[in-house]
Each structure stands twice: as C-alpha cells, then as structure tokens.
Amino acid sequence: MTADFLIVGQGVAGSVLAWTLDQRGCTVIVADDPAQPSASAVAAGIVNPLTGRKLVRTWKADDLFPFLHDFYTGIEQSLGVQFFHPKSIYRPYRSLAEQSDYSALTEDPSVRQYVSQVVDNELYSGSINNPFGGLEVTGAGWLDLTEFVRIIKGYFIRKNQYFEGSVRDSDLVISDTKVAWQGIQVNKVIFCDGAQGSQNSLFGYLPYNPVKGQILTAVAERYSIKNIVNQGLFILPIRDGLIRVGATYSWHDLDWQTTDEGRSFLESKLQAILTIPYQVVAQQAGIRPSTKDRRPFIGTHPERSPVGIFGGMGTKGVSLAPYLAEQFVRHLLDGEELEPEANISRCVSLYNR
Numbered sequence: 473m474t475a476d477f478l479i480v481g482q483g484v485a486g487s488v489l490a491w492t493l494d495q496r497g498c499t500v501i502v503a504d505d506p507a508q509p510s511a512s513a514v515a516a517g518i519v520n521p522l523t524g525r526k527l528v529r530t531w532k533a534d535d536l537f538p539f540l541h542d543f544y545t546g547i548e549q550s551l552g553v554q555f556f557h558p559k560s561i562y563r564p565y566r567s568l569a570e571q572s573d574y575s576a577l578t579e580d581p582s583v584r585q586y587v588s589q590v591v592d593n594e595l596y597s598g599s600i601n602n603p604f605g606g607l608e609v610t611g612a613g614w615l616d617l618t619e620f621v622r623i624i625k626g627y628f629i630r631k632n633q634y635f636e637g638s639v640r641d642s643d644l645v646i647s648d649t650k651v652a653w654q655g656i657q658v659n660k661v662i663f664c665d666g667a668q669g670s671q672n673s674l675f676g677y678l679p680y681n682p683v684k685g686q687i688l689t690a691v692a693e694r695y696s697i698k699n700i701v702n703q704g705l706f707i708l709p710i711r712d713g714l715i716r717v718g719a720t721y722s723w724h725d726l727d728w729q730t731t732d733e734g735r736s737f738l739e740s741k742l743q744a745i746l747t748i749p750y751q752v753v754a755q756q757a758g759i760r761p762s763t764k765d766r767r768p769f770i771g772t773h774p775e776r777s778p779v780g781i782f783g784g785m786g787t788k789g790v791s792l793a794p795y796l797a798e799q800f801v802r803h804l805l806d807g808e809e810l811e812p813e814a815n816i817s818r819c820v821s822l823y824n825r
C-alpha cells in the first residue's frame with residue numbers, strides 16, 4: 473500500500489492537519505494509539521483572542537481567529553455535524569479600579585475590535601458574584617474536542633485510512649525520499665504526537681516545556697449563563713446544568729494523574745465566584761505540549777526530509793492548528809515559506825549540538 477502522508481497522533485493537531493491534507497487531495501493515513509493519553513481528550517477547547525489580566529491579544533490573533541471560525545464551521549457544514557460553539561467570554565471586573573483600567577486598555581483599537589462593553593449584566597448576576605459588571609470578549613467560543621476528534625476519526629475510518637495503534641519512531645525505515653512502515657510506503661510521516669513528542673528520538677532535541685493541567689466537570693442545575701465566564705478561572709457551560717471549570721498550570725509532577733491539590737485549588741476559586749450550589753462529577757488531568765519560546769514546532773527534520781512534525785501547540789491547540797496547518801500544507805505541497813516563528817529550523821543549533 474502507498475499513501476502521500478502518514479499522520480502519527482490524532483489529537484486536535486493530527487485531526488486538523490489530516491483534514492487539511494485530505495481536502496487538498498492527498499491520500500492520508502491517520503494512526504493513533506488509544507492506549508496513550510491525549511491532551512485533546514481533557515482540554516476545554518476554548519478559543520480566546522484576548523488573554524491574561526491585561527487583555528493581551530494572542531499571537532497572530534487577527535490571522536488565526538477568522539480562519540478558525542471558517543475552518544471548523546466548514547467541516548460542520550460539509551459533514552452535517554456540530555462541534556463548534558461560538559460564544560463570548562464574560563470578564564467580570566474584580567473592582568471599580570479594574571473597571572476603569574479596562575476602559576483604558578480597550579482604547580487600543582487592536583483590543584477594541586474583540587471587546588464589547590455593552591453588556592446585559594443581569595444575564596450573569598443570577599449565577600456568579602458580579603457587583604461591578606464586566607465586559608465581553610467577542611470572536612471567542614469552544615470546540616467540543618471529544619466530538620471533533622470522534623468525527624474526524626470516523627471520516628478516516630470510512631475511507632479505510634485509519635490505523636489504531638502505536639507508530640514507534642524506531643519502526644520507521646526512512647530513505648532519502650520515502651518512509652516505509654508496516655508494509656505501507658508513504659512520502660512523508662508527520663508526527664502530531666503532542667507532549668509525547670518530547671520522548672520521540674527524531675524530535676526529542678526540540679525544547680519542549682510541558683505543562684500539566686487539571687479540569688473539573690460539575691453539575692450546577694441553576695447555572696443560567698450561556699457564555700463562558702473567565703476571572704482567573706474559566707466556567708464553560710457545556711449543556712444545561714453542566715459546567716467545566718479550569719484550569720491549573722503546573723511545570724512539576726508531569727504525569728497524567730489528578731491530584732487533591734488540583735481539585736482544592738479549582739474549587740476554592742469556583743466558590744469565590746459562583747453563588748449557586750454545584751457538585752463535582754469528574755476531574756481530569758493532561759499534559760499540554762508547550763515549548764520554551766511558546767511557539768509551535770512545525771517543519772521537517774533537519775536531516776531526514778521525509779519526516780516532519782506538527783506539534784508544540786501548548787495551551788492553544790484549538791486556535792493555532794487550523795491556520796498553521798494551512799501554512800504547513802502550503803509549504804509541503806507548494807513550497808511556500810513557513811511561518812518563521814513556528815518553523816523548527818529556529819532550533820537547528822540544538823540538533824547540531
């Protein structure tokens with residue numbers, strides 16, 4: 473059997489890249505090992521153009537955000553499914569001082585385009601502490617990642633182009649122009665193996681900086697807010713009476729296990745803002761494939777050109793993957809330049825070390 477591409481790993485990165493290549497007419501085999509953990513199976517899937525207390529516009533937001541909306545809704549329309557939920561993010565002010573600080577911050581036109589200060593505060597006051605009102609970040613939303621990954625998996629299964637199991641780097645036979653793996657010959661293998669990429673002998677030289685995160689799911693029957701709330705902690709309504717709450721950030725104890733400490737931290741923040749009863753029904757942990765310079769890892773191997781990587785998506789895989797997959801595919805198929813800040817060529821001195 474022959475194919476153009478073998479995609480190793482089907483989290484959000486592998487799903488988005490496989491779809492983008494498929495839509496360009498390439499034959500793509502997708503391989504994913506369900507026995508290995510996946511950050512996409514844990515993530516809230518929120519896309520947010522303005523982050524942090526200072527409402528900083530995220531990297532390349534003006535390119536990423538229009539693109540991702542078209543990308544996810546385009547798949548929904550073409551397959552007759554739904555997994556993308558555009559919503560605003562409500563940022564309650566912590567104090568009157570913060571209210572006036574935010575008015576000043578939103579004078580900046582690059583920030584103002586993503587903000588609405590005309591907000592019906594009553595929509596929020598029934599479920600959360602909201603004495604000073606707040607603003608809404610527009611152009612945001614969330615991707616139901618479990619559903620998205622399931623739909624893309626089904627798409628490739630129906631095409632007979634899906635393999636369930638592990639692809640070990642040591643099992644690849646790499647020549648100058650092709651890669652052979654288990655009787656299949658492909659022009660390129662692209663690793664989309666998330667945080668496990670730091671253990672991959674081909675790309676382990678890249679400066680990963682993995683970050684553990686935990687998230688809770690809770691029943692809150694009287695919760696009536698439709699938008700996402702963010703005040704240091706996010707509250708994401710996933711359906712009536714069910715919310716997801718997160719997330720923690722830890723650069724230590726880098727395993728995929730939940731901890732009592734993580735739950736207490738999230739619950740204490742939740743109790744400070746929520747004014748209605750809730751009951752935690754699930755807790756999950758995952759490792760974000762973050763990088764030292766907070767930019768993704770995209771490109772082909774410095775010496776083995778039939779092998780590439782599309783990873784290092786850190787805390788923002790859902791917003792980064794669609795635009796960067798398009799860039800990568802144009803690079804691979806049309807020879808266009810890759811986004812220099814994301815190109816792994818920036819790390820070549822580490823490979824040669």
Ligand SMILES: Cc1cc2nc3c(=O)[nH]c(=O)nc-3n(C[C@H](O)[C@H](O)[C@H](O)COP(=O)(O)OP(=O)(O)OC[C@H]3O[C@@H](n4cnc5c(N)ncnc54)[C@H](O)[C@@H]3O)c2cc1C
Pocket residue numbers: 480481482483484485486503504505506507508509510511512513514515516517518519637638639640641664665666667668684685686687718719720757758759760761782783784785786787788789790791
């Ligand atoms: C608590 C938490 C909350 C988060 N919230 C958000 C959020 O709101 N918005 C957002 O954009 N991001 C969020 N993230 C970050 C997000 O999870 C990542 O950016 C994204 O999931 C990374 O996707 P990925 O496809 O690169 O990796 P993964 O999702 O980890 O996928 C890698 C896949 O590769 C497979 N795999 C690995 N090795 C092999 C192999 N050798 N052979 C076959 N298969 C293999 C694994 O099984 C897995 O399915 C959050 C993360 C956490 C932990």
